[in-house]
Every structure is written in C-alpha cells, then in structure tokens.
Amino acid sequence: MPSTNDTRVVDYKPLIAPGDLLSELPLGPERTSLVERSRAEVKRVLDGEDDRLLVVVGPCSVHDRESAMDYAHRLAELAPSLSEELCVVMRVYFEKPRTTVGWKGLINDPDLNDTYDVHRGLRLARELLLDINSLGLPAGTEFLDPITPQYIADAVSWGAIGARTTESQVHRQLSSGLSTPVGFKNGTDGDVQVAVDAVGAAAASHTFFGVDTAGAGSVVVTEGNPDCHVILRGGRTGPNHDAASVASALDVIGKAGLPRRLMIDASHANSGKDHVRQAGVAAEIAAQVADGQRGVIGVMLESFIVPGAQKLGDPTALVYGQSITDKCMGWDTTTEVLSTLAEAVRTRRKTL
Ligand SMILES: O=C[C@H](O)[C@H](O)COP(=O)(O)O
Numbered sequence: 001m002p003s004t005n006d007t008r009v010v011d012y013k014p015l016i017a018p019g020d021l022l023s024e025l026p027l028g029p030e031r032t033s034l035v036e037r038s039r040a041e042v043k044r045v046l047d048g049e050d051d052r053l054l055v056v057v058g059p060c061s062v063h064d065r066e067s068a069m070d071y072a073h074r075l076a077e078l079a080p081s082l083s084e085e086l087c088v089v090m091r092v093y094f095e096k097p098r099t100t101v102g103w104k105g106l107i108n109d110p111d112l113n114d115t116y117d118v119h120r121g122l123r124l125a126r127e128l129l130l131d132i133n134s135l136g137l138p139a140g141t142e143f144l145d146p147i148t149p150q151y152i153a154d155a156v157s158w159g160a161i162g163a164r165t166t167e168s169q170v171h172r173q174l175s176s177g178l179s180t181p182v183g184f185k186n187g188t189d190g191d192v193q194v195a196v197d198a199v200g201a202a203a204a205s206h207t208f209f210g211v212d213t214a215g216a217g218s219v220v221v222t223e224g225n226p227d228c229h230v231i232l233r234g235g236r237t238g239p240n241h242d243a244a245s246v247a248s249a250l251d252v253i254g255k256a257g258l259p260r261r262l263m264i265d266a267s268h269a270n271s272g273k274d275h276v277r278q279a280g281v282a283a284e285i286a287a288q289v290a291d292g293q294r295g296v297i298g299v300m301l302e303s304f305i306v307p308g309a310q311k312l313g314d315p316t317a318l319v320y321g322q323s324i325t326d327k328c329m330g331w332d333t334t335t336e337v338l339s340t341l342a343e344a345v346r347t348r349r350k351t352l
Pocket residue numbers: 060096097098099100101102268325326
C-alpha cells in the first residue's frame with residue numbers, strides 16, 4: 001500500500017457481518033409482527049389517519065441492560081392504559097452524537113470505560129431491542145453511524161436523525177432507505193429549514209456507498225422514504241416549541257410541498273436540557289394540542305427512572321436508573337406528563 005495511505009489509522013479490527021448477528025439473534029415472527037404493526041401505526045399518525053399523538057419517550061441514552069429493561073417494563077405496563085390517545089414508542093438510544101468528545105453510546109463503548117468493545121455493544125443493543133419488542137413495546141432510536149442500521153434496524157419502529165447530522169447528505173441518503181418513519185431534528189442553531197430540506201431529500205431515491213448484510217462494501221440503491229418528518233428541538237436561538245414557532249415551522253414545511261406535520265422534542269434546547277423545565281414544556285405542548293393543533297403529531301420526552309443526570313466517572317459507581325448523558329425526567333413525573341398529553345388528545349378530539 002502506498003506510504004501516503006492510512007497515515008493516521010492505528011488499526012483495523014474485523015467486524016461481524018450484519019447477517020451473522022441477525023442469524024444469531026433473529027427477530028422472529030412475533031416481534032416481526034409487532035414491528036410491522038407499530039410502524040404502520042406510526043405512519044397512520046403521521047398521515048393524520050389516526051388522531052393520536054406519537055410519543056417517543058425514554059432515556060437520553062441506554063447505558064446498561066438492567067435499568068433499560070426496568071424502564072421498558074414500566075412503560076410496557078403503562079402504555080396500554082394510554083393507547084386510546086397515545087402511540088407510545090420507547091426511546092432506546094444506543095448512539096450518542098457529541099458536541100465535541102465524550103461517551104458515544106452503548107454500541108461504541110458498552111463497558112463505559114474507553115475499551116470500545118463494539119462487538120459486545122452491537123450484541124447488547126440487538127438483544128435489548130428484541131427483549132423490549134418482546135414486551136409488546138415498539139422501539140425508536142437515533143441512527144448515527146451509517147453502518148449500524150444493518151445490525152438493528154429490523155427491530156426498530158421509528159428512527160431519528162439528530163440535530164448534528166440533519167444537514168448531512170450521508171444521513172439523508174441513509175434515511176431514504178430505512179424501513180421506518182424517520183424524524184429529522186432541526187439544527188443545533190435552531191434552523192428549521194435544514195430539517196425541512198432533509199425530509200425532502202430523504203423522500204427521494206439515492207445511490208450511495210454502504211455495506212450489505214454480508215458486510216461487503218456495496219453500492220446501495222434506495223427508493224426514498226415518504227414517512228419522514230421534522231422534529232423541533234430548539235436551538236442556540238432559544239426554544240421553538242411555542243405556538244408561534246410551530247405555526248411558522250408548519251408554514252415552511254407546507255411551502256416545501258411536504259405534509260404539514262411535525263414532532264416537538266420537549267427536551268434539549270426547548271428546555272435547556274433541564275429535566276424540571278422539560279415537564280413544563282411538555283405541558284405547553286399539550287395545551288397547543290388541546291387547542292386543536294393537528295400539525296403536532298408527536299412529542300419526544302427524555303425520561304428515565306431517577307430524575308436528572310450524573311457524570312459517567314467510575315462506571316462501577318453509578319446511580320441506578322439515572323442518565324449518564326442529558327438530564328431526564330424521573331418516572332413519576334413522566335407518568336404525569338403522559339397523562340397530560342393523553343388528556344390533551346381527548347380535548348383536541350372535541351374541537352374537531
Ligand atoms: O442527547 C445527548 C446530547 O444532547 C448530545 O449527545 C450532545 O451532548 P454534549 O453536548 O454533551 O456532547
């Protein structure tokens with residue numbers, strides 16, 4: 001190889017082929033049926049054929065199996081009582097986009113100690129998705145590394161592209177071939193247009209480089225994904241969950257010839273990553289829904305068992321059930337917020 005090649009690459013490590021992991025941990029007929037059913041439900045909410053609210057709720061990041069499954073059991077037990085009003089999807093985020101550097105998620109570093117046992121991370125992530133699906137609970141996740149979907153996307157019912165990658169052609173191309181509905185966050189600066197552009201781009205067919213189920217480098221050809229939407233998450237310019245910002249965003253979406261629909265993320269820059277403020281933001285979103293705003297088809301909530309967040313530090317000394325990335329609402333507050341959102345949907349129905 002020429003001396004000018006890989007001058008900053010330290011190592012190449014072999015990676016299990018996607019097909020081998022899927023064979024080792026198959027989705028199976030029952031979970032396949034759940035994923036297909038929930039994807040169709042999400043699509044009906046997006047298309048306005050189902051007047052419920054799509055609620056993507058769960059921890060900012062999943063960092064250990066036990067607390068993730070504890071949360072999933074709680075949500076799986078609660079969701080049926082809200083199913084007349086809410087289409088509940090659990091946030092199961094394995095990949096964390098960082099502003100600079102930091103822990104990048106369970107797949108990249110499952111032992112939380114910079115050892116980067118990606119094979120264990122991939123296996124752990126897939127096992128978790130299968131176990132959550134087995135509870136009858138659909139899972140939603142952010143797709144960050146363009147290869148990861150080959151290992152887990154068959155078990156995912158809703159996907160997100162984050163604020164830091166919404167403008168990326170790589171992620172728009174990826175989304176055009178994903179089998180799930182996909183939400184695009186607005187930019188970290190608050191720019192909504194990049195997310196609108198992303199929704200339009202993802203709806204088109206694309207040809208790009210990727211890997212196939214055998215793990216071989218491939219030219220991927222997609223048909224386009226019509227089930228994408230914008231997610232308002234605020235930005236450096238401040239929150240954008242208010243009624244005026246929502247109306248403005250819906251106008252921009254409509255002018256782009258796209259379906260006038262959007263999800264609002266009650267966390268991140270809409271609440272300043274303050275879990276206490278997040279509950280208040282969710283209540284403000286609920287008020288808009290109750291007032292009859294049909295353009296709001298969904299809400300994202302960052303929620304875990306214990307409120308707040310903790311520094312990663314010593315991975316053996318963590319508080320159980322508390323986020324190691326962004327601050328999350330605790331379980332008790334989450335149940336109250338979900339109940340408020342359900343009531344808002346009931347009220348909205350009366351306005352139609
Ligand atoms: O959702 C998690 C964080 O908002 C995102 O990964 C950025 O976090 P950071 O600014 O601490 O890197």
